[in-house]
Amino acid sequence: xxxxxxxxxxxxxxxxxxxxxxxxxxxxxxxxxxxxxxxxxxxxxxxxxxxxxxxxxxxxxxxxxxxxxxxxxxxxxxxxxxxxxxxxxxxxxxxxxxxxxxxxxxxxxxxxxxxxxxxxxxxxxxxxxxxxxxxxxxxxxxxxxxxxxxxxxxxxxxxxxxxxxxxxxxxxxxxxxxxxxxxxxxxxxxxxxxxxxxxxxxxxxxxxxxxxxxxxxxxxxxxxxxxxxxxxxxxxxxxxxxxxxxxxxxxxxxxxxxxxxxxxxxxxxxxxx
Amino acid sequence: xxxxxxxxxxxxxxxxxxxxxxxxxxxxxxxxxxxxxxxxxxxxxxxxxxxxxxxxxxxxxxxxxxxxxxxxxxxxxxxxxxxxxxxxxxxxxxxxxxxxxxxxxxxxxxxxxxxxxxxxxxxxxxxxxxxxxxxxxxxxxxxxxxxxxxxxxxxxxxxxxxxxxxxxxxxxxxxxxxxxxxxxxxxxxxxxxxxxxxxxxxxxxxxxxxxxxxxxxxxxxxxxxxxxxxxxxxxxxxxxxxxxxxxxxxxxxxxxxxxxxxxxxxxxxxxxxxxxxxxxxxxxxxxxxxxxxxxxxxxxxxxxxxxxxxxxxxxxxxxxxxxxxxxxxxxxxxxxxxxxxxxxxxxxxxxxxxxxxxxxxxxxxxxxxxxxxxxxxxxxxxxxxxxxxxxxxxxxxxxxxxxxxxxxxxxxxxxxxxxxxxxxxxxxxx
Numbered sequence: 001x002x003x004x005x006x007x008x009x010x011x012x013x014x015x016x017x018x019x020x021x022x023x024x025x026x027x028x029x030x031x032x033x034x035x036x037x038x039x040x041x042x043x044x045x046x047x048x049x050x051x052x053x054x055x056x057x058x059x060x061x062x063x064x065x066x067x068x069x070x071x072x073x074x075x076x077x078x079x080x081x082x083x084x085x086x087x088x089x090x091x092x093x094x095x096x097x098x099x100x101x102x103x104x105x106x107x108x109x110x111x112x113x114x115x116x117x118x119x120x121x122x123x124x125x126x127x128x129x130x131x132x133x134x135x136x137x138x139x140x141x142x143x144x145x146x147x148x149x150x151x152x153x154x155x156x157x158x159x160x161x162x163x164x165x166x167x168x169x170x171x172x173x174x175x176x177x178x179x180x181x182x183x184x185x186x187x188x189x190x191x192x193x194x195x196x197x198x199x200x201x202x203x204x205x206x207x208x209x210x211x212x213x214x215x216x217x218x219x220x221x222x223x224x225x226x227x228x229x230x231x232x233x234x235x236x237x238x239x240x241x242x243x244x245x246x247x248x249x250x251x252x253x254x255x256x257x258x259x260x261x262x263x264x265x266x267x268x269x270x271x272x273x
Numbered sequence: 274x275x276x277x278x279x280x281x282x283x284x285x286x287x288x289x290x291x292x293x294x295x296x297x298x299x300x301x302x303x304x305x306x307x308x309x310x311x312x313x314x315x316x317x318x319x320x321x322x323x324x325x326x327x328x329x330x331x332x333x334x335x336x337x338x339x340x341x342x343x344x345x346x347x348x349x350x351x352x353x354x355x356x357x358x359x360x361x362x363x364x365x366x367x368x369x370x371x372x373x374x375x376x377x378x379x380x381x382x383x384x385x386x387x388x389x390x391x392x393x394x395x396x397x398x399x400x401x402x403x404x405x406x407x408x409x410x411x412x413x414x415x416x417x418x419x420x421x422x423x424x425x426x427x428x429x430x431x432x433x434x435x436x437x438x439x440x441x442x443x444x445x446x447x448x449x450x451x452x453x454x455x456x457x458x459x460x461x462x463x464x465x466x467x468x469x470x471x472x473x474x475x476x477x478x479x480x481x482x483x484x485x486x487x488x489x490x491x492x493x494x495x496x497x498x499x500x501x502x503x504x505x506x507x508x509x510x511x512x513x514x515x516x517x518x519x520x521x522x523x524x525x526x527x528x529x530x531x532x533x534x535x536x537x538x539x540x541x542x543x544x545x546x547x548x549x550x551x552x553x554x555x556x557x558x559x560x561x562x563x564x565x566x567x568x569x570x571x572x573x574x575x576x577x578x579x580x581x582x583x584x585x586x587x588x589x590x591x592x593x594x595x596x597x598x599x600x601x602x603x604x605x606x607x608x609x610x611x612x613x614x615x616x617x618x619x620x621x622x623x624x625x626x627x628x629x630x631x632x633x634x635x636x637x638x639x640x641x642x643x644x645x646x647x648x649x650x651x652x653x654x655x656x657x658x659x660x661x662x663x664x665x666x667x668x669x670x671x672x673x674x675x676x677x678x679x680x681x682x683x684x685x686x687x688x689x690x691x692x693x694x695x696x697x698x699x700x701x702x703x
Contacts, residue, residue, distance in 0.1 A: 072593065074589065074592065074593060077588070077589075077592060079516060101592075101595075102595050102596075102597050103595070104595075105592070105593060105594065105595035106595040109593065109594070110589075110593040112586065112589055112590065112593070114586055116584075116586035116587060116589060116590040117590070118587065118590060118591070118605065119587075119609065128591075128594060128596075128604075129594045129595065132594070132595065132596055132597075132600055132604075133595060179590070182590075182594065183593075183594070186594070186595070
């Protein structure tokens with residue numbers, strides 16, 4: 001779908017709802033993203049509050065994953081991707097070529113759609129982040145960090161006897177929780193989750209959702225999901241994206257019971273998606 | 274309509290009709306594939322049978338039994354512990370005396386010469402060695418098995434096969450040999466010399482070790498240079514190089530280089546390494562440099578393919594954790610790509626091992642008797658040795674050619690086995 005400038009003008013919507021937060025962790029202003037000729041995100045303004053869980057919903061190709069990947073600069077790996085605008089993490093500007101992505105990604109962790117543990121042992125998977133960032137100076141310290149992270153990801157009891165087995169030998173749901181443990185091992189401030197349950201069965205999904213609720217006490221979490229039920233269950237606020245534009249952002253309850261925008265209503269009632 | 278038959282010309286009927294044709298076509302297709310495989314295997318089998326049947330003889334060598342004495346007067350020395358005396362001692366005289374004792378009827382000068390030529394000149398060196406290690410043997414008489422000349426060797430081997438090949442063997446010599454055989458004084462022994470000595474103009478003394486060591490040294494130089502450079506180039510092109518016209522240009526050229534005839538790399542080596550930098554000829558160092566040029570494209574192409582096959586999800590995971598580019602490459606990309614890279618490197622090495630043409634250009638075709646001790650000693654390599662022996666007129670070199678091919682093939686099989694073992698070993702860890 002390639003939009004001409006005229007189409008864009010036609011599709012210009014103003015974001016409705018509560019875009020801003022009183023205790024913002026992330027401030028996104030005037031964000032525009034394009035891949036080669038195709039613009040994927042149009043002028044998004046949004047605050048993500050401290051320790052809140054915000055869900056990004058919308059039809060496929062609406063730019064919600066692209067938006068998420070801007071926050072830890074994962075879009076840098078795509079050559080044709082151009083990002084304009086400003087994202088501030090506390091007072092640090094993210095969208096600046098001078099910013100070193102290595103410490104940024106230690107502060108903003110990411111969990112991907114498909115569980116992607118390294119082809120190493122469970123222990124090494126969790127210990128990887130602390131090792132490359134030099135967070136543990138002694139072996140015992142590292143052991144403790146691995147255990148804490150696995151406990152917080154709710155995986156410790158299942159894997160404590162086989163920490164040296166490959167991470168890829170776990171089931172899909174366990175692998176995803178291993179990836180979460182790996183992410184939280186470096187104590188990031190923000191965790192980005194890109195459809196973390198889309199390849200999992202309902203039981204594994206329920207476990208991850210429980211985990212998200214627990215993690216929200218300590219972390220700011222932004223989650224992209226295709227499941228509206230999931231958004232309703234885990235998030236405090238919900239942002240609805242449509243064709244690269246942020247249409248509505250409000251309290252989750254509000255979005256799902258009484259949306260302000262007709263497009264949001266059409267989406268949550270299943271008229272398109 | 275529960276008992277409906279397919280009507281004529283109904284779709285179901287037409288599918289039935291076309292089925293037979295399809296199955297026939299399928300059977301033909303399969304038969305063609307099987308035929309190709311059988312043809313390939315048959316060709317391989319014929320090759321192996323031919324090479325082994327004509328080369329197996331080279332692993333045995335004919336010896337003659339003679340009653341021989343280390344006579345002080347014949348050798349012309351007084352102290353065998355003295356290296357100077359040993360060097361000038363007349364061992365050939367001792368052998369000649371022994372031969373004349375065995376065949377007392379030979380008196381004419383030309384007959385004597387024919388008689389003496391039945392024993393290889395290597396026999397004298399063997400006796401010298403023995404006396405050096407056991408000086409007490411001086412003035413003692415013993416029976417020795419002495420290495421026979423290659424003409425006699427060829428005749429004796431062909432005699433056993435039922436089709437005597439005379440070659441340069443004269444009727445007189447046949448008479449002597451027959452008398453020796455009847456007395457049980459001719460026998461074949463395992464040809465240790467073939468594996469322990471270098472090339473020689475005398476077929477019975479020629480061995481493969483010089484060429485084998487030359488090949489090993491050349492390959493070592495090639496591997497040490499081409500693997501790190503090739504992998505480095507592949508990493509840069511895959512991970513760091515910006516996607517632009519210049520990178521495309523480099524890529525096209527690497528692909529073209531992989532298809533350049535190897536003799537051209539030899540000419541390049543001759544022009545650059547020998548003429549411009551003044552490096553010595555015939556040495557494994559230059560051979561390795563030339564083969565590095567030839568092998569690099571293969572290693573770069575296979576390494577790039579191996580790097581490309583590392584899944585994006587692993588890259589995302591590492592980058593998402595805050596790994597730097599170098600950490601991503603060293604911790605994740607290289608270990609995952611290593612089996613593929615090693616396979617490519619060993620294929621390249623196997624290619625280099627069998628290469629003759631570029632080495633001819635830089636003088637590794639010289640006749641070299643000494644076994645090379647380092648990468649700047651003159652040397653030859655296995656395929657060039659095969660080429661040299663195949664060019665020699667003596668019958669005995671024909672079987673050595675096949676034997677050398679067997680050694681080369683054995684070397685290749687060992688390298689491929691190593692490649693498979695390495696790949697499995699590395700893949701188990703990951």
